[in-house]
Structures are given as structure tokens and as C-alpha cells.
Amino acid sequence: MTVLLAFDLLLAASIVGLAAATLLMRDAFAMIVAFIVFGMLLALGWARLVAPDVALAEVAIGAGLSGALLLRTLAHLRGGGLSAQGGASVSAPTNGATQGINALLAGLATCALGLAYLGAPQNVPGLEAHVTDAMPESGVTHPVTAVLLNFRAYDTLMEVVVLLAAVIVVWQVERGLAETPAPALGTVYQGFARVALPVAVIAGGYLLWIGAEAPGGAFQAGAVLGAVAVLGLLSRHVRPAPAHRPLARGTFVAGTAIFALVALGVSGAGRETFEYPPAHAKTLILLIEAMVTVSIAATLAALFHGREPVTVATGKETT
Amino acid sequence: MTDVMPDPLTLAILLPLFGAIAAFLLPRAAPAIGLGAVVATAAAIAVLGHLVVQAGTIFVPLGGWGAPLGIELRADGLALAMLGLTALIALGVGLGALAAFAGETEVGGQPMARQRAFFWPLCLLLLTGMNGVYLSNDLFNLYVMLEVISLAAVGLAVLGGTVAALRAGLAYMYASLLGALMMLLGVGFVYLQTGRLDLAGLAGAPDSAALSAAFGLMLVGLALKTALFPLHFWLPEAHANATAPASALLSALVVKAGLYILLRLAEAGPFPGEAILTLMGVLGTGAVLWGGVQALRAERLKLLVAWSTVAQMGLIFVALARAGLEGLSDSWRAAALLILAHAVAKAGMFLAAGRIKDVIGHDRISELDRSAVRPALAQLAFALAAISLIGLPPSLGFIGKWSLMEGAMMAGNWHWVAVTMAGTLLSVAYFTRALTGFLRFDRVRAPLDEHRGWALADAPPVVLAGLAVGLGLAAGPILAVLDLGTPFGAIP
Structure with a gap:
């Protein structure tokens, strides 16, 4: 049991870490690769939650085809003459006010999510x-x-x-x-x-x-x-x-x-x-x-x- | 429900879907197929109307399962009014599209043949989604329908193919996806707490902070899709840069889906938490003022019309907020009337603005009065639509605003009256900017080319704008239809 718990904790930490890494990376290619790995781990997470259908869909569409679409888009941006630099690095929004407002709104949404999750009554019978x-x-x-x-x-x-x-x-x-x-x-x-x-x-x-x-x-x-x-x-x-x-x-x-x-x-x-x-x-x-x-x-x-x-x-x- | 025919509720959703499929398969015949599908849908809605008048509220348990396991469709007076109005607007805009896509291709835009071929599948998919929302009685189904609407709407927004339209369309898509995600999270948490997805399940839900948070998430998602201030950032560019028929559909119908869902949510189980309502009222007020000020500053006619949408949506949020926790049925009715009035008037106004732009060649407000060509009928349509949007009697907009203000005055909610009045004054001011451009002849330097004959393209905007004014005279029957099946509770 402890081995599984340790695995779950490691998995959860990796998912959050990869999500953060994906957002913080500056190189578009590395970002996409991190996103694909993120999708794979997320699928593993669904499998651990005994939702194999969701896991299959996530790995096939969320990680696989989305990744392919993103890589294809990147190739288009690099080869199609739309981007000046070959590196196609991702530039962060520079406007401080916009970032502040976004952070505030995202924080509020996160609070609402936390409240909705923590305050939810336990074991409400669903439609099972x-x-x-x-x-x-x-x-x-x-x-x-x-x-x-x-x-x-x-x-x-x-x-x-x-x-x-x-x-x-x-x-x-x-x-x-x-x-x-x-x-x-x-x-x-x-x-x-x-x-x-x-x-x-x-x-x-x-x-x-x-x-x-x-x-x-x-x-x-x-x-x-x-x-x-x-x-x-x-x-x-x-x-x-x-x-x-x-x-x-x-x-x-x-x-x-x-x-x-x-x-x-x-x-x-x-x-x-x-x-x-x-x-x-x-x-x-x-x-x-x-x-x-x-x-x-x-x-x-x-x-x-x-x-x-x-x-x-x-x-x-x-x- | 009936023995031989499929029920008209399903048909109202699936007929436009079949039309979209056919129009996509046969691009050359798309306009004929599209108009045919709209007419067929209107016929199904007429049959449905007959049933609703007889029976009040109708439920159809799809698959025979019934709620909460399966999905039920529901039709009542409110749904019927929205369905009828949407079919009317789709028909009007569709006829307008016949003429609009026969014109010249904008510089940097897509060839007209492509726009003509792709307009119809998207328009009909939009109709599928809108009708689906009106008839839906299930939270998750509402989310799916919103997705159908968003994708069709993004497609319509970028139909023109200009760089500006593509940029605005991309921003619109991001906003729309984010809104859908918030909505989905909210729906998920409501399911976690109530254990069911049908709207009836909301009625008995215990009021808790967690449920308020879930509602808050849904509200933010819907506010993004409805462009409630300050989440309106995507709307002006997206609506102003689309081709005229697309703008008309986006502004008249698409933003109404979120409002309609809010109205349904409010009616199913009162919004949990005073805070959410207060927030809606405050943001609605912000939208009325900010949208009005930006419309005053807009340099292009279509941008002005788009900003006026932001302001008018704010007013409807104010009406929803005033309904309060106990759910004042007169305020809900006012919100429904304002939704209907804005839809008809804005469809007419965007078609008219597009026509003016086509004839004059540009839509810069400061130079409208210098044009040698005068698209008189389109200008008339614009003025009529403005009358309804401002809320002058006897227009439908007047009836909506009046019922909002009457209720607010009786209850002594003078702050809501003040907001409504401020919004009205601002709308007089910004529409006057355009109307003076139509009226002044003295700055014309080129030889006058007064009348180039009327085209079929003038008919849809004039008819829609005329209806926006004229339907006010039929306010009694419209209110009677809205109350079929008593969606707003018993008449006081």
C-alpha cells in the first residue's frame, strides 16, 4: 500500500511540476515536449483513479494528437516565414497591469475551485x-x-x-x-x-x-x-x-x-x-x-x- | 409523444444539423440548401408552438430514459419565443447573406465563392447549437451546446479571411475556450454536490458556500462568452471585423446563449449567494457605462455597433441582478424582453451597417456625411434599429426597458433606474453620432449621386429593424407567449 501511495504522490508532484515547467519554458519546442509528457503522466493519473476510458482518451488525443498538432504548427511557424527568428521562442506578455489582473482573476478562479472542492459534501450518490x-x-x-x-x-x-x-x-x-x-x-x-x-x-x-x-x-x-x-x-x-x-x-x-x-x-x-x-x-x-x-x-x-x-x-x- | 412523426423539439435541433451537412457536402448549392433548412426548421418550430400553446410545458425524454439518467428536452413559452425569434433572424440574415456575398471581396479577404459556400454550414451549425440551448434542460448538455455554438461562431468571425478578422477570431476563440472550461468546471462541481445534471436537480440543492463557488465558476464562464465587462475584451474586434451577416449572427444570437442559460439557472434554483448577484449588477453597470463611453469614442460604424452590444448586454445583466434571490418574475420577464429586442434590432443594425459599408466603401463615422452616395434604405434601417436599442416607444426595446424600470421604481431600487437612464442617455449620444452623418448634406463635395436604386439587399435590414420597432405594438401577445408554461413563476 505504501509503495502505491508513494507512487501516487510522486505522480501527482510530477504532474504539477510538469505543468509549471510547461508554462515557464521559453523554448517552444521544449514546451511542446513537456506538454506531451504532461499528457502521458496525466493519463497515468486517470488510470490510477480507475478511469481507464479517460486515460485512453487522454493519452491518444490529449498527449498524442494534440502534441502532433502543436509540433506541426511549430514547424509551420519556423518554415512558413511567419516568424523572424528560427528559434521560435515564446515571449511573455510584458504589460505589468495585464499580468496583475490575470494573476488576480486566475487566483480568484483557483480559490473558487478550492472552495467548491473542499466544501463539497462527501459521498453524494451520483447516477451510478x-x-x-x-x-x-x-x-x-x-x-x-x-x-x-x-x-x-x-x-x-x-x-x-x-x-x-x-x-x-x-x-x-x-x-x-x-x-x-x-x-x-x-x-x-x-x-x-x-x-x-x-x-x-x-x-x-x-x-x-x-x-x-x-x-x-x-x-x-x-x-x-x-x-x-x-x-x-x-x-x-x-x-x-x-x-x-x-x-x-x-x-x-x-x-x-x-x-x-x-x-x-x-x-x-x-x-x-x-x-x-x-x-x-x-x-x-x-x-x-x-x-x-x-x-x-x-x-x-x-x-x-x-x-x-x-x-x-x-x-x-x-x- | 406523437406516434408517427419525430417530436418537433428534436426536429428543431436536427433539421439545421442535416442542413449543415448537406450544405457542406454540396458547396455550390449551399445557399439554397441553407434557406430551405431554415424554413423547414421554422416549420418545426411552428408545430412546436402549436403544442406549447395547448399543453404549456413539454418534456421529451430522449432515448426514453428520462431525467436524471438520460437527457430531457423541455419547451415552454420562453424557449418558444427564443426559437421563433432565432428562426426569424436566421431567415433575415440568410437573405441578407445572399446579397452580401454577391458583392466584392474585401482587400486581403477570402474569395466570395468560398465565403458563400462556408457561411451556410457554419450558420446552420450555429442554429443547431442555439436551438439546442433553448430546449436543453441539462447542465452538461448546455455545456456541449455552448461548444457547438462557439466553434461555429469562431468560424463565422473569421469568414472574411482578413488579417484583422483572423487575429480577432483567434482572441475570441481563446476567450471562448476559457469560458467553456470554467463552465465545465462549474458543472462538474455542481454534479459533485447534487449528484445529478438536470436543471430540476438544482431546485432542491442545499445552499452552501461550495455550491456558490461552483455557480461562480459557471457564471464567470458564461460572462466570458456573453462579454460581460470586464471580460468583454474580445467582443468589439471580433464583431466589428467579421463580415456583416456574420456580425449580425454573432451579436444578435451568439452572446444571447450565455444570457439565456443564466436566466434558466436563475429560474431553476435561485442563485446561491447574494454576492454573485451583487457582482452581476456591479459588472453590468460597468458594462453599460464603459460600453457606452467606448461607443462614443469608436471611429468606425461597425465598431460603434459592437461596443453598443457590450453596453446592452450589461443592461440585461442588471435586469437579472435585480431579480434578486427570491426571483422577481417581472425582472426576469424584462430580461427576456430585452434579449428578444436586442436580438432583432442588432441583427438589423449590423446588416444595415454592412450595407452602408458596401455602398459607401468604408465605415469611418467622421466621413459618413461626405459620401456622394446615400444608401437611404440602409440608413433608415439603422435609424429604426437605433430607436429600438435606445428604447423609444413603441419599440420592443422600450417595452423591455420600461418593464425593468417600472419594477425597479415600484420597489424603490433607484440605483437600477439611474443605471438604466444613464445607459439610455449614452445610447442616444453614440447613435446620434452615426445618425447626424446620415442627415447632413452640406459637406458633400462630390456631385450628388443620390439614388442608385434599391436592391434586394436592403430588404432584410429594413424588415428586421422595422420589426424591432413594430413588435413593441405586439408586446401583449409576446408576453403571453413568454408566460406559456409559466417559466417565470405565477403571474402576480
Whole structure:
């Protein structure tokens, strides 16, 4: 027990220390690396809190893909001519008054957080009992999946809509800048990609399938498959071109569209929207999860690419 | 609820979503799809209105689970009024967008074809989020809906693609994300203390310092999203630099989502703690004064209109603060009326300002009177909207301000009356700056090019601004709709 306690204390101290280090660093690259490590440790923390679903999501999206997005942005800033210095160091705001006000407001928010946490009554029963009671009718055996895809499916649909909105916004901003010079990946990476890609695809499929009964599901599987697509982009196996646009648009919306259509489709004859017939609940949930996984993977890869595909040869806007 | 058709509540949320998907898939047909989706949504809202008039409040347990396990949608008079108004504004702004995106591309901006194609998916996603907020009865769901709204709103803010718009849009996104995070933290702590997420769970929550702190976090998050002084820093640039239809949607609708949620929270269970209410009142007063002063100093017309949004939001916070712990229903009603009035008038005003800018070629206030071209109808629309925002009778704005002041005077809250009066005087002053520019002919040096014919683009701002004034005459029916299902408690 003491070993675990010591581990937890060390973990908590590392998380806070890394968060502080991330904020205090001046070099952007080091900052991003520290942030990725922070995400990893945070995932470990979630695992220690017996929240493996959150841990998986954190490590895949919070640390993995966010890190990739940040590094990509940094490469863009260094290579795209937007920043004068090559080092891309982070400059702190110099205005003392602004800093003072920010510190005050952040301090107040922290006080409120502390008050809300310390003053909260202990052991208020949450919705666990309700979830346990309704599990047999949910069509799946993993409570998190039951909540996400059945009890609170409406929220999940809207989360998927948020991702769709994000990719639409990213595609919309087109400033006609030249394509960022691709990071040169050597033959070692090409070989790595050849080995890693099939394994990652299988891992993603497994996460999706197992989500019905154990930690996993659409978001985690989508993140893993998204990483596959990112590797494909980096190794230049995938080259986005204007001709891909209709297909890409279709893939982005597929998850949202199928989810919403199923939700409406099951209604009527005394059933509410989102009320799956119990006999078909598992099939419908898996169908929705599969489509959402594909959409999430495509969306994350598109966010990594960072723009609507344009003709690479000229690097100019063509539409 | 019904046997064959999906219920109109879900349809009011999902129809714009399907429209957004279709408009994104078929960029060339986006305007037609978009307008079609708005009309279809309006039809669903009409059906919903019929049901609400008959039954009062309607609940739809999504998935058949029911609260607190599942999510329930709720429609009552307040939700219905907001839904109807939002559909009306979306239709008006949509028609305005047809004309606005046919114009010339601003220097350094995105090609018009791209703006036209991307406006509709974003506008419809915004409509999905707004309708979702109006019908929501669940704290976490409200947070998710706010996220949908924020992303669509950021997209709309940067639609023009100019450097200024992108910069302002980025600041807006940071502010919005921070606000969402605060809201989420607050929701988490409320769940920790009450064990449920539906709004009904708030009613029985024991009043404690911890709950006040959780509410404080939510309030700060919503204040950031609603641009309550001094968290308004992102609004003027973001709203002023967006293209006109986007500005109209941002100013008329997006900032209202936070206010609507506050109104719902206040109504579900009185705000815990006097301190929060006092703070809201003080900051609202600050917004009325600071927004007014900045609008007086603004050099560009759209910036003036954006600053007036900051001031007007402050007034609505004052109305919420005056409702107090016990929840004065007349003050809530005043807040709801002010939300409706500001939405219609500001949509019309931003469309008019955009039209003036398009026709004259710039929107510098000091040079408005030197233009040889006079966009008469747009100027008329601007003036009508200003009448409603100032609060002159018989406009809807007048009814809202009057019910606020009447309640405050009866109760002897003279400080709130003074704030309202100060805000009114400031708004007269800053709108007059623009209106004198419209009226004075004597500085024209170029040959007058008085009338270039009226374009379809003039119709939406004139109609919306006309409604902002004219709806005041229909204040009785509007109040009757608001009270369906008694969202504000029994009528005294």
C-alpha cells in the first residue's frame, strides 16, 4: 500500500511540476515536449483513479494528437516565414497591469475551485445506481459506452458535431499560403511506418470492437486510426489533393449523419428519438460507433493537415 | 409523444444539423440548401408552438430514459419565443447573406465563392447549437451546446479571411475556450454536490458556500462568452471585423446563449449567494457605462455597433441582478424582453451597417456625411434599429426597458433606474453620432449621386429593424407567449 501511495504522490508532484515547467519554458519546442509528457503522466493519473476510458482518451488525443498538432504548427511557424527568428521562442506578455489582473482573476478562479472542492459534501450518490439499473436494457455491458452511446447519446452526437464544426472552420480558413515544407522522413521512418501502420489499424479496430464490454470505443479508436493517417501523411503515402475533397467531406460528415439518422429513424410508434429497440441496440450502437470512428480518424488527420487540400505543385489556391 | 412523426423539439435541433451537412457536402448549392433548412426548421418550430400553446410545458425524454439518467428536452413559452425569434433572424440574415456575398471581396479577404459556400454550414451549425440551448434542460448538455455554438461562431468571425478578422477570431476563440472550461468546471462541481445534471436537480440543492463557488465558476464562464465587462475584451474586434451577416449572427444570437442559460439557472434554483448577484449588477453597470463611453469614442460604424452590444448586454445583466434571490418574475420577464429586442434590432443594425459599408466603401463615422452616395434604405434601417436599442416607444426595446424600470421604481431600487437612464442617455449620444452623418448634406463635395436604386439587399435590414420597432405594438401577445408554461413563476 505504501509503495502505491508513494507512487501516487510522486505522480501527482510530477504532474504539477510538469505543468509549471510547461508554462515557464521559453523554448517552444521544449514546451511542446513537456506538454506531451504532461499528457502521458496525466493519463497515468486517470488510470490510477480507475478511469481507464479517460486515460485512453487522454493519452491518444490529449498527449498524442494534440502534441502532433502543436509540433506541426511549430514547424509551420519556423518554415512558413511567419516568424523572424528560427528559434521560435515564446515571449511573455510584458504589460505589468495585464499580468496583475490575470494573476488576480486566475487566483480568484483557483480559490473558487478550492472552495467548491473542499466544501463539497462527501459521498453524494451520483447516477451510478441509475446506470446499473438500466444496464440490461442498454445493449452493451460496458457502463461508459452505455452512457455515451445510449443514456446520453444526444450529448455524444453533439460532441461529434463539435468535431465536424472544427474541421469545417479549419478548411474554411485558406490564406493561399504555400504548402509547408514537409519534414523529411528518412528510410528508417518509412520502414517504421510500414511495420507500425498495420498494427495500429488492428489496434484501432480492436479498441472499437471491445468498447461494448470493456474500456475503449469510438473516440479512442478514432484517435488511433487518426494517428495512422497522420503517419501516412508524414511518410507521404497519403498526399491530399483537390480531387479528394468530396470524399473527405463525405467522411467528415458520415459519423454525424448516421448517428442523427439512426436517432431519428428509431423514433415513432411510441418510441422517442434515440430510443433504440433493445433487441437491436448493440447492432445500432456498433454501427454508430464504427461510422463515428471513421469520421473522427479522418477529422483528426484533416486537422493535422491543417487546410483544405490544394494543388501542391504550385502551392497556390486553385478554386 | 406523437406516434408517427419525430417530436418537433428534436426536429428543431436536427433539421439545421442535416442542413449543415448537406450544405457542406454540396458547396455550390449551399445557399439554397441553407434557406430551405431554415424554413423547414421554422416549420418545426411552428408545430412546436402549436403544442406549447395547448399543453404549456413539454418534456421529451430522449432515448426514453428520462431525467436524471438520460437527457430531457423541455419547451415552454420562453424557449418558444427564443426559437421563433432565432428562426426569424436566421431567415433575415440568410437573405441578407445572399446579397452580401454577391458583392466584392474585401482587400486581403477570402474569395466570395468560398465565403458563400462556408457561411451556410457554419450558420446552420450555429442554429443547431442555439436551438439546442433553448430546449436543453441539462447542465452538461448546455455545456456541449455552448461548444457547438462557439466553434461555429469562431468560424463565422473569421469568414472574411482578413488579417484583422483572423487575429480577432483567434482572441475570441481563446476567450471562448476559457469560458467553456470554467463552465465545465462549474458543472462538474455542481454534479459533485447534487449528484445529478438536470436543471430540476438544482431546485432542491442545499445552499452552501461550495455550491456558490461552483455557480461562480459557471457564471464567470458564461460572462466570458456573453462579454460581460470586464471580460468583454474580445467582443468589439471580433464583431466589428467579421463580415456583416456574420456580425449580425454573432451579436444578435451568439452572446444571447450565455444570457439565456443564466436566466434558466436563475429560474431553476435561485442563485446561491447574494454576492454573485451583487457582482452581476456591479459588472453590468460597468458594462453599460464603459460600453457606452467606448461607443462614443469608436471611429468606425461597425465598431460603434459592437461596443453598443457590450453596453446592452450589461443592461440585461442588471435586469437579472435585480431579480434578486427570491426571483422577481417581472425582472426576469424584462430580461427576456430585452434579449428578444436586442436580438432583432442588432441583427438589423449590423446588416444595415454592412450595407452602408458596401455602398459607401468604408465605415469611418467622421466621413459618413461626405459620401456622394446615400444608401437611404440602409440608413433608415439603422435609424429604426437605433430607436429600438435606445428604447423609444413603441419599440420592443422600450417595452423591455420600461418593464425593468417600472419594477425597479415600484420597489424603490433607484440605483437600477439611474443605471438604466444613464445607459439610455449614452445610447442616444453614440447613435446620434452615426445618425447626424446620415442627415447632413452640406459637406458633400462630390456631385450628388443620390439614388442608385434599391436592391434586394436592403430588404432584410429594413424588415428586421422595422420589426424591432413594430413588435413593441405586439408586446401583449409576446408576453403571453413568454408566460406559456409559466417559466417565470405565477403571474402576480
